[in-house]
Amino acid sequence: MVAMYASSGDLHSAFSVFDGITEPSSLLYNSIIRAFTRYGYSKKTLSCFFQMHLLGLGFDQFTFPFVLKSCADLSSVLMGKCVHGQSLRIGLESDIYVGTSLIDMYVKCGDLCSARKLFDKMIIRDVSSWNALIAGYMKEGETRVAEDLFWGMPNRNVVSWTAMISGYSQNGLAGDALNLFDEMLKEDSEVKPNWVTIMSVLPACAHSAALERGRKIHEFSRRIGLDSNSSVQTALVAMYAKCGSLVDARDCFKKIHRSEKNLASWNTMITAYASYGQGMEAVMTFEQMIGAGVQPDYISFIGLLSGCSHSGLTDIGLKYFNCMSTVYNVEPRLEHYACVVDVLGRAGRLMEAKELIDGMPMEPGPSVWGALLAACRSHRNLELAEIAARKVFVLEPENCGNYVLLSNMYAEVGMWKEVDVLRAILKCQGMRKSPGCSWIEINGKAHLFLGGDRSHPQAREIHLLLEALPEKIKAAGYIPDTKFALHDVSEEEKEHNLKTHSEKLAISFGLLNTGPGVTLRVTKNLRICGDCHTAIKFISKIYGREIIVRDVNRFHHFRDGSCSCGDYW
DNA sequence: GTAGGGTTAG
Numbered sequence A: 001m002v003a004m005y006a007s008s009g010d011l012h013s014a015f016s017v018f019d020g021i022t023e024p025s026s027l028l029y030n031s032i033i034r035a036f037t038r039y040g041y042s043k044k045t046l047s048c049f050f051q052m053h054l055l056g057l058g059f060d061q062f063t064f065p066f067v068l069k070s071c072a073d074l075s076s077v078l079m080g081k082c083v084h085g086q087s088l089r090i091g092l093e094s095d096i097y098v099g100t101s102l103i104d105m106y107v108k109c110g111d112l113c114s115a116r117k118l119f120d121k122m123i124i125r126d127v128s129s130w131n132a133l134i135a136g137y138m139k140e141g142e143t144r145v146a147e148d149l150f151w152g153m154p155n156r157n158v159v160s161w162t163a164m165i166s167g168y169s170q171n172g173l174a175g176d177a178l179n180l181f182d183e184m185l186k187e188d189s190e191v192k193p194n195w196v197t198i199m200s201v202l203p204a205c206a207h208s209a210a211l212e213r214g215r216k217i218h219e220f221s222r223r224i225g226l227d228s229n230s231s232v233q234t235a236l237v238a239m240y241a242k243c244g245s246l247v248d249a250r251d252c253f254k255k256i257h258r259s260e261k262n263l264a265s266w267n268t269m270i271t272a273y274a275s276y277g278q279g280m281e282a283v284m285t286f287e288q289m290i291g292a293g294v295q296p297d298y299i300s301f302i303g304l305l306s307g308c309s310h311s312g313l314t315d316i317g318l319k320y321f322n323c324m325s326t327v328y329n330v331e332p333r334l335e336h337y338a339c340v341v342d343v344l345g346r347a348g349r350l351m352e353a354k355e356l357i358d359g360m361p362m363e364p365g366p367s368v369w370g371a372l373l374a375a376c377r378s379h380r381n382l383e384l385a386e387i388a389a390r391k392v393f394v395l396e397p398e399n400c401g402n403y404v405l406l407s408n409m410y411a412e413v414g415m416w417k418e419v420d421v422l423r424a425i426l427k428c429q430g431m432r433k434s435p436g437c438s439w440i441e442i443n444g445k446a447h448l449f450l451g452g453d454r455s456h457p458q459a460r461e462i463h464l465l466l467e468a469l470p471e472k473i474k475a476a477g478y479i480p481d482t483k484f485a486l487h488d489v490s491e492e493e494k495e496h497n498l499k500t501h502s503e504k505l506a507i508s509f510g511l512l513n514t515g516p517g518v519t520l521r522v523t524k525n526l527r528i529c530g531d532c533h534t535a536i537k538f539i540s541k542i543y544g545r546e547i548i549v550r551d552v553n554r555f556h557h558f559r560d561g562s563c564s565c566g567d568y569w
Numbered sequence B: 001g002t003a004g005g006g007t008t009a010g
Helices: A002-007 A011-020 A026-038 A042-054 A063-073 A077-089 A096-108 A112-121 A127-139 A143-152 A158-170 A174-185 A195-207 A211-223 A230-242 A246-255 A263-275 A279-291 A298-310 A314-323 A334-346 A350-358 A366-378 A382-395 A400-412 A416-428 A459-475 A491-499 A502-513 A530-542
Strands: A437-442 A445-450 A520-524 A547-550 A555-559
Touching: A002 A011, A002 A026, A011 A026, A026 A042, A026 A063, A042 A063, A042 A077, A063 A077, A063 A096, A077 A096, A096 A112, A096 A127, A112 A127, A127 A143, A127 A158, A143 A158, A158 A174, A158 A195, A174 A195, A174 A211, A195 A211, A195 A230, A211 A230, A211 A437, A230 A246, A230 A263, A246 A263, A263 A279, A263 A298, A279 A298, A279 A314, A298 A314, A298 A334, A314 A334, A334 A350, A334 A366, A350 A366, A350 A382, A366 A382, A366 A400, A382 A400, A400 A416, A437 A502, A445 A502, A459 A502, A459 A530, A502 A520, A502 A530, A502 A547, A530 A547, A530 A555
Parallel strands: A520 A547
Antiparallel strands: A437 A445, A437 A520, A547 A555
């Protein structure tokens, strides 16, 4: 009875039947523990475990894996050690399932050292024990150690391969993830990818904005019948959105069956709309999610609020922020405050933003003051900018972007002495602004450009095209906006620096190497600059191209002389 | 009946 209810997911009935039994056996306890663990009631699992102990009921090899999983889910190494002790007492530490569960528990609680000790001590190990340890090293960013284990283990199954691929993805090693995936697909390979593998490799495409690669993997998952898996579909939505194709992202989202759309799927779509500046779509998607009976979480609100800020939906954003805890039961976190400061700041309501910060129930972090600082820059409020800057310099001294931002504001009003001071700080702390770079994928191959780069084989053609561009654009009535160039250099020099920004190089390369009418998709590691933004609008008109630029925090979709952001960014 | 890989975030 208990097992029947438990396996159908009806924990309530299972537990009430269980409660009515006067002398439950170990077997019965195991059964209820399994159910609690499977459905995420980790604390209940642990209390059952202690009850068993008090009643003097014996544990067996089936008890421990679930109890340890619950300790792992709770990230409680203390409980874990206590359970570990019990397993030692009855000599089950060396059971292959218990041993692997112990390794996994230590890994998930962040105690890699104990995990390793156990692994080394194990007399019999199987592929799962290795897999658990590999995942642990990947989680800690120790990719080399994970590689040594992976290639050194006696045999590898699909989980081993997937652990490596997802580890590479999570550590930002997209190229390694894709290479290993290719290796796995080779004819003579002993294993075939499953849905978890597909889901783990897609973020690597998203990370490197490799749209063609992503499409191929989508195609592949269709062929092997995995594209109807809702987690794969969610990963596809995220991949297409991050690779610059909102259209494909939306299509994939629509294909997820209504009852299969979970929190992650909705959040992914809301965030996708937000990053494209489609605030209204983000709001509507949020409302549909509520209508579908899915409870939003803090990520839903980050998406919703950032969507509002990116598209100027100031009052709507404020409305949601003000009722998120009362109506939706989600407590605002630091990130939400940062979003709302952004909402107010972009709209130029700087004093309200400052008041909000002053009234915050928690310590405002660097993201909050950073949002205010950025808003002060775009609305030219030096006085408030200095207040915000003083805070972020203390909270985040290593972030050179903040110094550059304030320095640019001083430069704009000709306060060169202050500019020099800030530049001196940057210099003496040995901080360097990370160099701007952009890349574009053509025929499935990524081409990377650094600002001012002349090393590319097609550098001459690219620069010829760029040389000709100002005349074409000026003929269309455009004046280069030099306020985005740094420092007190001469006007001509400024204009030259702007001309060779990496996003312009990548776009010129794209124009040269694709047929007319082909959409160009460029990714940049920093924020797009205002001059490039204006220039690209003209390029889209003059050359009749759609151009999608993904910068560090959002997308710009240029078409026929204007941008999807409506110049609100 | 047991373990190991998991998508969403400015």
